[in-house]
Each structure stands twice: as structure tokens, then as C-alpha cells.
Amino acid sequence: MEANKPAVKLADDEVTYKQIKGVDNYNKTIRCTYFLVVLFTEGSGIHYIDDTAFPIGRNQLHFLFPGQHHHWETGPETLAQKIVVGKKVFENFSSTDEFHFIRHNLNPVFKLSDTVFDAVNNEMESIERDLQTLAADQAWKNILLLRMDILASMMKREAEGYIKNTLLTRSNPAVRDFWNLINQHYTVQKTPKWYAEQLCVTPNYLNILCRKHMNTTATDMIHQRIMQESKNLLRFSDRTIKEIAFDIGFETMSGFSAFFKKKSGFSPTEYRG
Structure with missing residues (x-):
């Protein structure tokens, strides 16, 4: 696992971290084999996920699941953190209904309150530090995986609100x-x-x-x-x-x-x- 180096082909048990600053025209639409989570502190532009356009904005959390296609075009003021998660690591923490329903109901973008944003931001920064430590000490891997569980729990909490207040209330x-x-x-x-x-x-x-x-x-x-x-x-x-x-x-x-x-x-x- 490496910090600050985006993986072209990510190993199943690998996690990577990268900061995004300013214009980033990642315009090659690809079918992902990994899970992606992006936290935008500030931002503008468009994130295209499976041909649907999602405007990028402040305090947003974006998900991308294995098998989906995506590309984005960010504006000059964009500041974000991106974590890419290998398929096996994703399978370990994605065994909840919330992730399943987010994936199938095309709701990959959440606007976070300032309090929740700060909590998620702190965890993502901690993952960056964990990855740097892991480069020198592989025994740190279990700690990193626990950190991923914490981050997943936060994402699950946001998804619960969407499912309860939107998805199930409008269903038959x-x-x-x-x-x-x-x-x-x-x-x-x-x-x-x-x-x-x-x-x-x-x-x-x-x-x-x-x-x-x-x-x-x-x-x-x-x-x-x-x-x-x-x-x-x-x-x-x-x-x-x-x-x-x-x-x-x-x-x-x-x-x-x-x-x-x-x-x-x-x-x-x-x-x-």
C-alpha cells in the first residue's frame, strides 16, 4: 500500500490516497475494479458516474463502486481527498444494506453538514498518515483496515438518512x-x-x-x-x-x-x- 500514489491497477487488498487540487481533467471514462470515495472540501465542475452528471461542490462526499464508469472535470478552486480501495478491502466493509442501496439507486453524492464533514475529513487524513506508516511497517495494516471500518461506518450513517427519508418513503x-x-x-x-x-x-x-x-x-x-x-x-x-x-x-x-x-x-x- 502506498500513500499519495494513484494506482492504475489496484491490488485487491490495497488502499491508496491522493489529494486533488485545482483543475483535474480525468476524462478517460473507465470501468472501475475498485471502490472510490472522494471528499470535496471546496470544488466546482462535474463528476460523471455511469453517464449521470453530478455537480461538484463544497462539503460533498462522492462514492464510486466496482463496475461503474466515471470521469470528472474539476474547477480551479477544487480541494479534495481521494481514497481508492481494492476490491477485497471493499468487500470487507461493504456488507451492509446501506451500501447496496446506494449502489443500485444511483445516489452517489452526499452533502455533509459541517460537523459530519469535519469527522470524515479527520478520518481521511488519518488514513493518509496510516499509509505513510505502513510503508515502513507492514504490521500497521490491521490498524489501517480498522480505520477503513470507521470511515465506512460514517458513510453508512449518511446513507441511512437517505434510505429512511427518501428511498423507503417513496417506495410501494x-x-x-x-x-x-x-x-x-x-x-x-x-x-x-x-x-x-x-x-x-x-x-x-x-x-x-x-x-x-x-x-x-x-x-x-x-x-x-x-x-x-x-x-x-x-x-x-x-x-x-x-x-x-x-x-x-x-x-x-x-x-x-x-x-x-x-x-x-x-x-x-x-x-x-
């Missing part, structure tokens, strides 16, 4: 009921058909509602909840992978491993390691 009541049912039954019921029956709608209509209001499929919402719990158990419990597979409701460890690999890009053993 059936979608909210569907999500509540998933949280209760995801270890046993893993297909939309059962949930649609409980809601007295067809699976096709349930899927239409999810696409319209959440910009994702009914199946993906179920899988997201399964992955969230799987990641939490792999990270924070000492249970074996076989035990976790059965806890989550898989009949075999191989079935669980194949599901986890397909969704995250890593086997459960690789993720835990």
Missing part, C-alpha cells in the same frame, strides 16, 4: 413489507415466489415493484441479505465455513461457497483470510 408499501419479510425468513426462503405469496402478488409483479422503486431485482434483494449475514459471520465469528453455510440455510458447504464466490469474487476462505 409492498416493497417495504418484502424487505421486512426477507429479514425474518432469508435463511429458509431464498426465492421470490414464497415472498410474493405472502404479499398476495405474483413473483413477476414483485420483481416489477423492486425494479421500479429499488432499481434492483427481488432475487438480488434476497441475495444481498444472505451476503450481508455471511460476511458478518466470516469476519466476526469463529464458526467454521461449514457451520456458517448451515446457519445461512445452505444444504452443502460447496453450494454456499459457489454462491459466495459468484457474489463477491472471493471464496469464503479467501474472504476470511
Whole structure:
């Protein structure tokens, strides 16, 4: 891991930091394999994410997820901090509903209050110092990863407000009921058909509602909840992978491993390691 050097191809377990000052015409649209978070202290210009234009401004936090395309054109007064996070590090802290819904609902920019901005800014500056220390002492890596967890918690808090006050309030009541049912039954019921029956709608209509209001499929919402719990158990419990597979409701460890690999890009053993 290196501080102040942008990575062209970032390793899965790598984090980099860079300051952005003034005009930065990063105009090559690319499909990212990493997670990007940018905190703008001051700024102007446009950040294009998946062909949507987001004006850059003061006290803004911008997200970019693996698989998205982006480029930006910043104005001369721009001052920002950019942290680029490798895919495995991102998978470690992104196992929450908040990150999932931000990604699928095209809400990658948050205007922060002065208090929240100061807190996020301090953490990002600390990550820069951690990276400099890490260059001389690899044992510092665990501290850096803990710092990333803190930053992720702050981002999660901002996302919670968006989900509660905007996303769910404007969605169909059936979608909210569907999500509540998933949280209760995801270890046993893993297909939309059962949930649609409980809601007295067809699976096709349930899927239409999810696409319209959440910009994702009914199946993906179920899988997201399964992955969230799987990641939490792999990270924070000492249970074996076989035990976790059965806890989550898989009949075999191989079935669980194949599901986890397909969704995250890593086997459960690789993720835990």
C-alpha cells in the first residue's frame, strides 16, 4: 500500500490516497475494479458516474463502486481527498444494506453538514498518515483496515438518512413489507415466489415493484441479505465455513461457497483470510 500514489491497477487488498487540487481533467471514462470515495472540501465542475452528471461542490462526499464508469472535470478552486480501495478491502466493509442501496439507486453524492464533514475529513487524513506508516511497517495494516471500518461506518450513517427519508418513503408499501419479510425468513426462503405469496402478488409483479422503486431485482434483494449475514459471520465469528453455510440455510458447504464466490469474487476462505 502506498500513500499519495494513484494506482492504475489496484491490488485487491490495497488502499491508496491522493489529494486533488485545482483543475483535474480525468476524462478517460473507465470501468472501475475498485471502490472510490472522494471528499470535496471546496470544488466546482462535474463528476460523471455511469453517464449521470453530478455537480461538484463544497462539503460533498462522492462514492464510486466496482463496475461503474466515471470521469470528472474539476474547477480551479477544487480541494479534495481521494481514497481508492481494492476490491477485497471493499468487500470487507461493504456488507451492509446501506451500501447496496446506494449502489443500485444511483445516489452517489452526499452533502455533509459541517460537523459530519469535519469527522470524515479527520478520518481521511488519518488514513493518509496510516499509509505513510505502513510503508515502513507492514504490521500497521490491521490498524489501517480498522480505520477503513470507521470511515465506512460514517458513510453508512449518511446513507441511512437517505434510505429512511427518501428511498423507503417513496417506495410501494409492498416493497417495504418484502424487505421486512426477507429479514425474518432469508435463511429458509431464498426465492421470490414464497415472498410474493405472502404479499398476495405474483413473483413477476414483485420483481416489477423492486425494479421500479429499488432499481434492483427481488432475487438480488434476497441475495444481498444472505451476503450481508455471511460476511458478518466470516469476519466476526469463529464458526467454521461449514457451520456458517448451515446457519445461512445452505444444504452443502460447496453450494454456499459457489454462491459466495459468484457474489463477491472471493471464496469464503479467501474472504476470511
